[in-house]
Structure formats: structure tokens, C-alpha cells
Amino acid sequence: MNSLPVENRRHGVKTLLGWMGALTLVWVFHFFVANEIDPYYFAIIIYAGVNIILAVSLNLVNGFTGQFSMGHAGFMSVGGYVAAYLTTTCETTHPHWINDPYYSFFLLFGALITGGIVASGVGYLVGLPSLRLKGDYLAIVTLGFGEIIRVIVLNLDVVGGARGLPNIPPLTHFGWVYSFVVLTIFTIWRLVRSAHGRAFLSVREDEIAAEAMGVNTTKAKVRAFVIGAFFAGIAGGLFAHYLRYLNPQTFDFNRSFEIIIMVVLGGMGSITGSVVAAVFLTVIREALRPLQELTKIDFRMVIYSLMLIILMLTRPNGLLGTREYTDFLPKWLSRKGRAREPSV
Amino acid sequence: MLELVQHLVNGLSIGSIYALIALGYTMVFGILQLINFAHGDVYMLGAFIGLYTARFFGFGQASSIGALLVTLIASMIGCACAGFLIERFAYRPLRKSPRINVLITAVGVSLFLEFSGQLLFGSDPKFFPQLFQPSVDWSIGELKINPIQIFVFIISLILMGVLQTIIFHTRLGRAMRAVSFNHDLASLMGIPTDRVISYTFMLGSALAGAAGVLVGLTYPKIDPLMGTMPGLKAFVAAVLGGIGNITGAVVGAIFLGLAEEFLVGYWASTYRDALAFAILILILLFKPTGLFGTRRTEKV
8 A cells, every 4th residue: 555645734734725726726717718618618627527526525435445335426416406406496586696696606605515415414324324334235235325315306396306307597617616626636635644534544455454453444434425425415516506407317327337437447546546537537428429429329338338347357456546646746846755855 | 805916926926037137146146255246237138139039030920838948048048158258258357356346347347238238239128029928818716817927937936946956966066055165175175166156157147048038028128228127136135035045035036026016016116116225225234144144254
């Protein structure tokens, strides 16, 4: 296993500054560049952002904690439906809020966070019993829960049931999506380098040894699960307010599988890998579209599944394994390199 | 009362199809501790092989028991080959890998079969030819029973009997039990474990293929994604009965078939697909070993 650099307080402040810089960059881009982009490419950029949030949050569960969850789309749908329900209700009761930039800002923020919290609540309910299970069983149970969530939504008339939930106000824009991308990456990046995060890693490496060292493995797993579900819920909310229409069918098993392949392709336990794979797969999906229209056949899932099999046979750790982008920086730039220099 | 018996017959017939699939799951799990996600899709493959065999021989018009048997056997052989290929090229190279990698591969194989099935067969549902068309429904008083359902049930029973004989009364069966008991020791005793594992996959896949043809008889609409749900449900049935246990798989599958049928008949038909998973979660929480399973303790 890769040893993660032990960072001191000064590095923490520096990192924080770095992340604030990233956030500023997002908003600069939002105000000055985003309007210039062709709407089609803009949509791809938005979906890439949503997929990054999903992949990185699933990586916390599947990669860093080593629990193979197959129900991420379920949490996404919970967050999406809750957030969309809140804003659509608000639209009917207070129509002017949606058009007012300040109200709509807080409305969307509140709706997203509520969606995330409800999703993590569901994650808690799902995780608490099922995380006592190991490996394969856990995979099937989370898959089952994803399906149960879908069937329940299908039967909920409040959110349209099988007809779907239309006319969601279009509140998501570039700034929102990428702010949450930065926030998700920041949270999980810092988390896996904290004491709690080390507990997650220890659960992945050897559960019995972790328990022997005093890690409450069930609690660690549930925590990872709840945090993962929270960000999946946020991603669902962002997705809902961009697409403006939700349907239970959108969040079926194939959706979960798409997120899984992003995590596996990028490397289970590598945030950089998840980001790269999420962007890559979102773009490749669009790149394959002309081929699909030409032949009237959907090659995408065939290619995904073949990619997964070949990946497991030839490079089971994914493209990056557990390495991050910091491992590829030249020595003088990376902290690890500097840390090795003798201190005076 | 009448309705009750009707549901009972339907439940037994769908339960016996689940049982045939569940047997493959439970055998593979018993021998490799692997959940073969692709198993439900082998069952789909079975239905399609059946369809194309029937078309090839022109069985659509002339319905007879002979035609059915030919189709059944062709589909079982085809699925056995598919099972062999899947094991040989996807799972065997990963024999020494962590289980999570094998699991991911299994998911990949499953999706590969589903979506390449869509490429090959087209994604629209196909009509399965009625190979065996009894002229009248059997009626006992008011009660009308479709003979096909009884027929499906009987064929399933025969196949399960054959499987039971193979496992408990042949050399191959003894080798299979030995490998599932202890993989390394079995190979030290001179059992060619890889070959035995191949045979296990072939046997399980053949049963799934038979289930595919039988389901085509009862519900004659087949499509490339038909395997997902029955596959997962059969897995639930296998867990319910205690995974790795042959009798348990059959009992669990019949139970699940009946439970589903009664849920749909008396309560809420839209929750049909959620029931299996609810049962799975309950059983894993309260009796993870299933009804007939034995507890395996984890050693460090």
C-alpha cells in the first residue's frame, strides 16, 4: 500500500488556500467563459462534473473503504427527487423566488443540501444492517436496495411515479456543479488523510487487523457509506435541476454500473483516477454517439463491459491504482520529495 | 379457494424455474465462493438458443414433445458451452486474485452478455414458439390448470433428480464435493480441480439453459435483458436456502416463487421485484447461513 504523506499544519493551510483558489477559478470561469460555450459541449461539461462527484464519492466507499457498493444510483435518485420536489413545490407556491437570483441561490443550495442529507439518511438505514456483510453479499444487497428505492419511487405518486417528475426549475449552472466538484474532491481528499480516513483504509487493507488495532470497522464502513451517499444525493440534485426531468428509469442498475466502471477504471483508491475516468467516460459516450446513430446499435455498454473484463484480467488495479496526481509530479514540486530531504 | 390453488400452481411453476437457475448459482458458489453474476444471462442465452433451434428445425408449426426435447437438449448443450467459455476465459485467469476483482469481472461478463445479446438478437422482445401446445386446459371442477405449467414443474423435477444423482452417486460428483470442501486438499488427492470446476459451470449452465426454454414455454416473450431479474431472484433463492446447499436452493426457489405469486395475487403487484430483495436483506440480517446452510467461520 502507498504510504500517504503525513502533513503538518502549515501544509494544511497551504492546501486550503489551493482549494480556495480552485473555487475562485470555477466562478471566474462561470462568469467569463461559460456563456461562450456551445450548449452541446456545455451539457457534456455539466454531466462530466456530475459524474466526477458520483465517481469520487463512490470511490470513498468502493476504493478507500473496500466495500463494493452497487447501489450508488439509488442514493443519487433519492437526492435528486428530494431536491427537485422541494424546488418544484416552491415554484408553485412562490413563483417569483425562482426568478430572483438571491432567493433561487439559497433555494437551490437548501434543496441540494436537504437532498444530500436525506440521501445520507437513507445511506445510514441501508448501511447499518448491510455493512455487517462482506464482499459479494454486500454488493448484492446494495444492488437490491438500489432496486427497492427505484420500485418505491415508481410507486410514489407525489413525485409522478412511473410518469416521472417534469418541469423542474433549471437552476443548475456551471458554477454550482463545479463548486460541488471542488467541495467533494476537497472533502474526500482531506478525509482519507485524516484519522477517520486512515480507519477507512485499514478496513480495506485488512478488516481483522483493523479491528485488532481498535478500529470500529462497522462504524467506519457506515461513515464512509453515509458520506458517499450524501455526495451522491447532491449530484442527483444537480443532475435533476439541469435535466429538468426525473424518471425512476434513469437511476436503474446501469447507472450504478456506469459509476462503478468510472471508479474501477480510474483505480480503486485514487481520486485523480476517478476524476480522469469520469471525464473520459462522459466524453467517450458522446464521441460514440455518431457511431450509434449510424448503426442504430448501442455499443456503449458492450464496450464498457468488455473494458471492465479486460481491465480486471490485465490491470486489476485500474489505470492509476492507488496513486494520486501528486505521485506524478517532479520531485522538487511534490511534498514527498521535499520531505525526504534531510532537515537541518 | 379456487384462486388460492391457481396461485399455488403459478407459484410452483415459476418457483421451479427459479430453482433450476438457483442450482447453478449454488453449485458455483459452493465450489468457488463466487457469485456468478452472469448466470442469469446464461439463462437468457438458453431461451435464445431454444428460439433459434426451434426456428432452424421449423418447430413453430408442428408442436410435439419430441420437438420440445430436441430444443431443450440443444439449449442445454449450447449453454454448457457458454458456461465453459465464461469460466475458462473470464474466471480461471483470476483464480488467485482478490474476490472483489472476480466479482467485478462477473458483473462485466453479465453486462457483456446482455448488451452483446442486444446487438445479436435485437433489443425488441421475441415470441418464443409454442413447442408443446396441449389442446385443452385440464379442469378439475371449476379449476382450470394449464398443462404447460405442470409440465414445466415435472421437467424441472426430473432435471433436479438427475443433478442429485450426478452429485451424490458419480465419481464426478464426489470430485465436485471434494473440491468444494477443500480446494487445495482435493488437488493434492489427485483431483483435477480446474476440470472439475469447468464441469460444475457446465452443469449449472445447462440447467439455466433448460430454465430458459421452460420459461419460454410459459411466458413466450423473450428479450436480451430477461435474465437480470430472474438471475438476481434465483440468487436470493439460493441464499434463502443456504448458499452452497442443493436442497436449500430448490426449497428457497419454490418458496420465493410462491411468495411472489401470492404478493402479486393478493396485495401489491407493483412491488413484485422489491420482494426478493426484501427477503434477501431479512435473511442476511437474521439468518445469514440461510435455511439449510452451515456456518463457515472465517479464519485469519
